[in-house]
Amino acid sequence: MANSILPAAVRIVEMGPRDGLQNEKQLVSTDTKLELVRRLERAGLKAIETTSFVSPKWVPQMGDNAELLPRVLAAAAPGVAYPVLTPNLKGFEAALAAGAREVAVFGAASESFSQKNINCSIAKSLERFRPVTEAAHAAGVRVRGYVSCVVGCPYEGAVAPQAVADVAATLLEMGCYEVSLGDTIGVGTPAGIRRMLEAVAKRVPVVKLAGHYHDTYGMAVANVFASLEMGVAVFDASVGGLGGCPYAAGASGNVATEDVVWLMNGLGIDTGIDLEALVDTAAWISAQLGREPASRVARAVLAKRAKTACA
Numbered sequence: 001m002a003n004s005i006l007p008a009a010v011r012i013v014e015m016g017p018r019d020g021l022q023n024e025k026q027l028v029s030t031d032t033k034l035e036l037v038r039r040l041e042r043a044g045l046k047a048i049e050t051t052s053f054v055s056p057k058w059v060p061q062m063g064d065n066a067e068l069l070p071r072v073l074a075a076a077a078p079g080v081a082y083p084v085l086t087p088n089l090k091g092f093e094a095a096l097a098a099g100a101r102e103v104a105v106f107g108a109a110s111e112s113f114s115q116k117n118i119n120c121s122i123a124k125s126l127e128r129f130r131p132v133t134e135a136a137h138a139a140g141v142r143v144r145g146y147v148s149c150v151v152g153c154p155y156e157g158a159v160a161p162q163a164v165a166d167v168a169a170t171l172l173e174m175g176c177y178e179v180s181l182g183d184t185i186g187v188g189t190p191a192g193i194r195r196m197l198e199a200v201a202k203r204v205p206v207v208k209l210a211g212h213y214h215d216t217y218g219m220a221v222a223n224v225f226a227s228l229e230m231g232v233a234v235f236d237a238s239v240g241g242l243g244g245c246p247y248a249a250g251a252s253g254n255v256a257t258e259d260v261v262w263l264m265n266g267l268g269i270d271t272g273i274d275l276e277a278l279v280d281t282a283a284w285i286s287a288q289l290g291r292e293p294a295s296r297v298a299r300a301v302l303a304k305r306a307k308t309a310c311a
């Protein structure tokens, strides 16, 4: 079902402050996270996943959620959404108290990953998400859904596309406005991503799907392009390629936001994002973490700037 007509615009959901920083060993200060969000807003990001309301024992890096979110929202940029992860009702209630207007529930297509990530089976997780979506809708809060391990699982290997479709369809039926498909460990290649999307698209309209591809094997940009050709027009990405997953050893960050923007610019597809400002943000947050940006595009843009400055 390749669709050769590419969209005029795509929506990019920025993952840096959440998926990116959740996996950093050194604790990143709340002030630094706040500054990261502000820089991302200035670069033109319209959806910035800000933090997660999970157990601080499980993910200490997100332990400042109740301080960070209100500070972000106190000076929210117009038209920008600040979704947060909420695995259960406890997390949802804490997120709501902190002012969240959009939350995300996160399930998996692999039983072992579900157990390691959220300490319950897939069926149990879906049971826990239902009251979250009901409470959210009653409070006028939007809910996004995630499915992890859509191609491969660090514990079980290959994952059947049908298993992904089943979880995605249940999340949609619960009222998630969009389902983001996570190649959590970045093992996907375009052929596998297409097979998975074909199965999911039979149950969930493509306009309600997002691609969430980690870049462990350098295939994430190719997977974004394969998904674009199949009609997907929403992509999750992380500035500077930050991140990984605490429950998927060896997984690297999401596809870098600047790599996706470079691809879209080359295709003439609008993202509303200023590439130069984004690269500045990638360089800034990477410096805060004591390293260079992981992404090829950030490195190339920075190298070109340095050369121009010397000429």
Ligand code: HMG
Residues within 6 Å of the ligand: 019, 022, 052, 053, 054, 055, 056, 058, 059, 085, 087, 088, 090, 091, 092, 106, 117, 118, 119, 120, 146, 147, 148, 149, 181, 182, 183, 184, 212, 214, 244, 245, 246, 247
């Ligand atoms: P659990 O231990 O099964 O929960 O954890 P429980 O209900 O048995 O409670 C145990 C303790 O946790 C209790 O505290 C609860 O109050 C507390 P205690 O009495 O021991 O002091 N608790 C909470 N505290 C804060 N916030 C909460 C919460 N819920 C219970 N919401 C739980 C279940 C889901 C909380 C736990 O397993 C957890 O926090 N897991 C972390 C999951 C996570 O953040 N993973 C990374 C994000 S997912 C991801 O990165 C994938 C994605 O990017 C897509 C992709 O790439 O595939 C989205």
Ligand code: MG
Residues within 6 Å of the ligand: 019, 182, 184, 212, 214, 244, 245, 254
């Ligand atoms: Mg992820």
